[in-house]
Amino acid sequence: MRRMNTSSPATPTLxxxxxxxxxxxxxxITLVFTAANVYFGLKAGLTFATSIPAAVxxxxxxxxxxxxxxxxxxxxxxxxxSAGTLSSIIFVLPGLVMIGWWTGFPYxxxxxxxxxxxxxxxxxxxxLRRALVTNSPLPYPEGVACAEVLKVGHxxxxxxxxxxxxxxxxxxxxxxxxxxxxxxxxxxxxxLAQYFRLPGSDRNGAGPATGYDLNFSFALLAVGHLVGLWVxxxxxVGACIGWLGGVPMLTxxxxxxxxxxxxxxxxxxxxxxxxxxxxxxxxxxxLKLAKPxxxxxxxxxxxxxxxKAGQADTLPRTERDIPIGTVGLVTLACxxxxxxxxxxxxxxxxxxxxxGLLVVGGVAYVALMSxxxxxxxxxxxxxxxxxxxPLSGVGILVVxxxxxxxxxxxxxxxxxxxxxxxxxxxxxxxxxxxxxATISNDNLQDLKTGQLVDATPWxxxxxxxxxxxxxxxxxxxxxxxxxxxxxxxxxxxxxxxxALAAPQAALISALAKGVIQGxxxxxxxxxxxxxGAACVVIDExxxxxxxxxxxLAPLAVGLGIYLPLxxxxxxxxxxxxxxxxxxxxxxRRNAESTxxxxxxxxxxxxxxxxxxxxxxxxxVVFSGNGAPLALVGxxxxxxxxxxxxxxxxxxxxxxxxxxxxx
Numbered sequence: 001m002r003r004m005n006t007s008s009p010a011t012p013t014l015x016x017x018x019x020x021x022x023x024x025x026x027x028x029i030t031l032v033f034t035a036a037n038v039y040f041g042l043k044a045g046l047t048f049a050t051s052i053p054a055a056v057x058x059x060x061x062x063x064x065x066x067x068x069x070x071x072x073x074x075x076x077x078x079x080x081x082s083a084g085t086l087s088s089i090i091f092v093l094p095g096l097v098m099i100g101w102w103t104g105f106p107y108x109x110x111x112x113x114x115x116x117x118x119x120x121x122x123x124x125x126x127x128l129r130r131a132l133v134t135n136s137p138l139p140y141p142e143g144v145a146c147a148e149v150l151k152v153g154h155x156x157x158x159x160x161x162x163x164x165x166x167x168x169x170x171x172x173x174x175x176x177x178x179x180x181x182x183x184x185x186x187x188x189x190x191x192l193a194q195y196f197r198l199p200g201s202d203r204n205g206a207g208p209a210t211g212y213d214l215n216f217s218f219a220l221l222a223v224g225h226l227v228g229l230w231v232x233x234x235x236x237v238g239a240c241i242g243w244l245g246g247v248p249m250l251t252x253x254x255x256x257x258x259x260x261x262x263x264x265x266x267x268x269x270x271x272x273x274x275x276x277x278x279x280x281x282x283x284x285x286x287l288k289l290a291k292p293x294x295x296x297x298x299x300x301x302x303x304x305x306x307x308k309a310g311q312a313d314t315l316p317r318t319e320r321d322i323p324i325g326t327v328g329l330v331t332l333a334c335x336x337x338x339x340x341x342x343x344x345x346x347x348x349x350x351x352x353x354x355x356g357l358l359v360v361g362g363v364a365y366v367a368l369m370s371x372x373x374x375x376x377x378x379x380x381x382x383x384x385x386x387x388x389x390p391l392s393g394v395g396i397l398v399v400x401x402x403x404x405x406x407x408x409x410x411x412x413x414x415x416x417x418x419x420x421x422x423x424x425x426x427x428x429x430x431x432x433x434x435x436x437a438t439i440s441n442d443n444l445q446d447l448k449t450g451q452l453v454d455a456t457p458w459x460x461x462x463x464x465x466x467x468x469x470x471x472x473x474x475x476x477x478x479x480x481x482x483x484x485x486x487x488x489x490x491x492x493x494x495x496x497x498x499a500l501a502a503p504q505a506a507l508i509s510a511l512a513k514g515v516i517q518g519x520x521x522x523x524x525x526x527x528x529x530x531x532g533a534a535c536v537v538i539d540e541x542x543x544x545x546x547x548x549x550x551x552l553a554p555l556a557v558g559l560g561i562y563l564p565l566x567x568x569x570x571x572x573x574x575x576x577x578x579x580x581x582x583x584x585x586x587x588r589r590n591a592e593s594t595x596x597x598x599x600x601x602x603x604x605x606x607x608x609x610x611x612x613x614x615x616x617x618x619x620v621v622f623s624g625n626g627a628p629l630a631l632v633g634x635x636x637x638x639x640x641x642x643x644x645x646x647x648x649x650x651x652x653x654x655x656x657x658x659x660x661x662x
Contacts, residue, residue, distance in 0.1 A: 011279045015590060016071060017069075017071035017072060017455060018070060018075055018462065018463065019067075021062070021065070021078065022072040022076045023241050023466060024059075024081050025061065025062070025076050026075065026078070026079025026463065026466070026470075027079060027245060027467070029050075029054045029079075029080040030467050030471050030474075031470060032611065033050040033053075033080060033579050034082075034086065034471045034475060036606070036607055036610030037087035037279075037610065038090055038475060038478045039482060041088065041090045042090055045330070049147045051080070051142060051375070052142070052600065053600065053603040053607060054163045055077040055149050056166055057169070057327075059149075059153040059154070060165075070151070070453055071222070074450060075459065077449070078450070079446070079466055079467035080467060081442050081464070081467065082118065082442060082467030086442075086467075086468055086471040086472065087475060089114055089117075089431060089434060089438065090475075090479065090502065090505065091395050091434060092278050092395060092427055092430050092431040092504075093113075094479070094505040094648055095427045095505040095506070095509035095512070097483060097488055098488050098490050098491045099424065099509050100491070101420070101423075101424040101427075104484075105475075105479045105480050105483070108336075109345075110479070111472045111473055112472075113428075113476070114339065114471065114472035115469050116432070117338075117370075117432045117433070117434070117435020118435055118436075118438070118468030118469075118471070118472060118541045119465055119468055120338075120370060120435075120439075121374060121438065121439025122461055122465050123327045123334070124374040125374060125447075126322055126327050126442050126457075126461060126558065129444065131278045132375075132379060132444055133382070134451065138379070138382030140444075140445055142445050143444075143445040143449045143452070144448065145599060147448070149596065150449070150453055164512060164662060165596070165597065165600045166657065168600040168601040169333075169601065172218075172501070172601040172605040172608060174608060174631050175605065175651055176218035176219060176222075176604070176605040176606070176607075177609060179218060179609075180612040180616070181612065182607075182647070184616055184627070184628075184629040184630070185629050185630060186627065186640060187636070188643050188644035189215055189643075189645075190217075191214060191216055191644075191645070192641050192644070192645055193211065193214070193565075194257035195209060195257075195258040195262050195263075197209055197258050198210060198248055206251075206253050206254055206256075207252070207603075208247075208251050209247065209248065209251040209254070209259075209261045210247050210251075210262055211258065211565070212244050213574070214569050214570060214645075215419040215570045216570075217609065218609055218648075219610060220567060220570035220600075221573060221605065222602035222604075222605035223571050223574060223602075224578060225575065225578030225581070225598065225602040226572020226603075228604050230550060230551050230574050231556045231575065232574070232576065233552070234552050234553045234574020235556050235560035235571055235572055238559060238568070239565065239569065239572070242270045242274065242293055242560065242561040243262075243562070246248040246270040246561070247265050250269055250270065269521065270561065271503075271561070272521050272524040273505075273561055274558045275342065275396050275511065275528060275558070275561025276524065276528020277532035277535065277558030277561060278528075278555060279396050279400070279525070280528075280532030280535075280554065281536070281553075281558055282396070282555070284536050285453070289591070292467060293597060295585065297632065298549050300511055301412070315398065317456055318456065320456060320457060320458050321458050322462070323455075335366070335367060338366060339362070341432075342358065342429070345424075346359065347423055349421040349425060351425060353413070353414060354410055354440050358410060360490070362425075363411075365401070365402055365429060365433075366433055369398055369401065369433050370433050370437070373394045373397075373434075373437040374440030374441075377394060377437045377438070377440055377441035378443075378444040381444055382448070382512040394434070394437050395430060395434050395504060396508060396511060398430045399426060399508045400515060403511065403515035404517060405423075406425065407422075407515055407516045407518070421433075423509075423513050423517075426515075427508070427509060442464070445518070445662060446460055447606050449578060473519065485616075486499055486500045487499045488500055488506075489507065501564055503505070503562065503563055528561070529557070532557070535552055535553075539552045578602070580656075581656045581660070584656075585660065594659065594660065616628075
């Protein structure tokens, strides 16, 4: 997310924060955006932050309501922001379907997992607030941007600005949704792809294979706009490492169709290189966090002592969190049902012989690992934004950790046929930890927004718990709907042509299998770790030599290696397009306002395509037709590619020109 100009108008009067009207509106927005994010995450491997579009929608709907204030709107966006992060549970849960353990998503088990993990995430982020928000130089790009939107929207002369922001969101949503409808008719192709052999065949006559795949997705284009040029460059570097380095090297001399050979090499080997790169990026972040986390815990303990001394009123309102004693009690209250769920899962998986060890060890792992990953994700959210924080990289570390413990400690005590059950158990534990990480990642971003608008931290923390529960209620049925409509790549019986990629879930499942079954490609992960270490060094050197203007995010490089090309290339195009748009905007009189409209339009592009995807999934399920809107057949494919590319490029340029004129 691009950072907004901090020279904003004075913060309007806070007003009433927690209101029934704001809570209801926040829940409604959460339900819609959660559904959109689940679909988009399964398709592209990325989720989008929802704070800014939620804030704009709330301001537009409540602008003339009696008693509306910046405090109330801030609560709405805080509740709705959970949609952008709790839905990241899709990076793990579909893995249970992919390995054939589940055929669907049990509602109460899945919803409880999301809700309990999310509430734990809120609790864990509270002692981190002082370390990573109040006393931290981290930029929090999305938190700052959202605060700017709130300040401008609630300024005395902001009526037109708020209206223009809503128009930008609606225009983006309409264009992306309409384009997706035409793609569904197959008059426009969904992508432009080609796989081929490079020169340099060996004695077998088969040269190295590679290819390209440009997805005509306005949502992916918008993601590129939001993450910025340097993250886009890092993703491109990763894609080049994978598809101009790894895939050609691994396909030299391998017979077969170029597409099949290249995709097999990428999915079965090169992606593990990306996993190693992402793991190193996450570990590096954790090492950098040790000192600020300890400082934050000391500050939280000091605040608790002030409260116990009966001097809570001496604390500024903007420094009042949910009391640390309450945090401890809620944490314990969450651990008990989590232990029950782990026991139920292990028992139903046939692991009852070691039930006590699995439950006690699982709860301890969740408690300790969750805090570490909460700190990692919170730091990364502050550094590069919630949309870019290393949730998938953290998931990789978590699943490798739990799988190693199961393989070394539990597996020798069980019959040899229990391997698949242990893989499923590892994924279930990882899902709980990831739910904690996602919300910690989001809560700190929201608390930064609150700090900038003088909000009360404990009220925001209560609001996020409400959003977590609302989001948890809608995730399982949406997952079931998408599973029935499309399926997940690699799952038993899934149609490879229409299955959702769910790249993180596929990779995390493969890692769990590899560790527990003892056949993980550690050499490839080691190569990725080396690449990640090199990226860390290059990133630090770039930051120092350019005063922080240039960087090479190791996480983004890793994502570029293991995300599919039909995600990465369009994101790179969007990053370049966004950079060109902002350069043009800087020549306008109202440069920052124009840039802000670009952020809002990008959010609309993501929401429109994602919601349309969920609606189309419902149509597929209820009609029983895999392509219910198709008007033409495969013979139209070449023409569809030409029309799709022309329309995608034309509409993209047209939208940016329209924004510059506004």
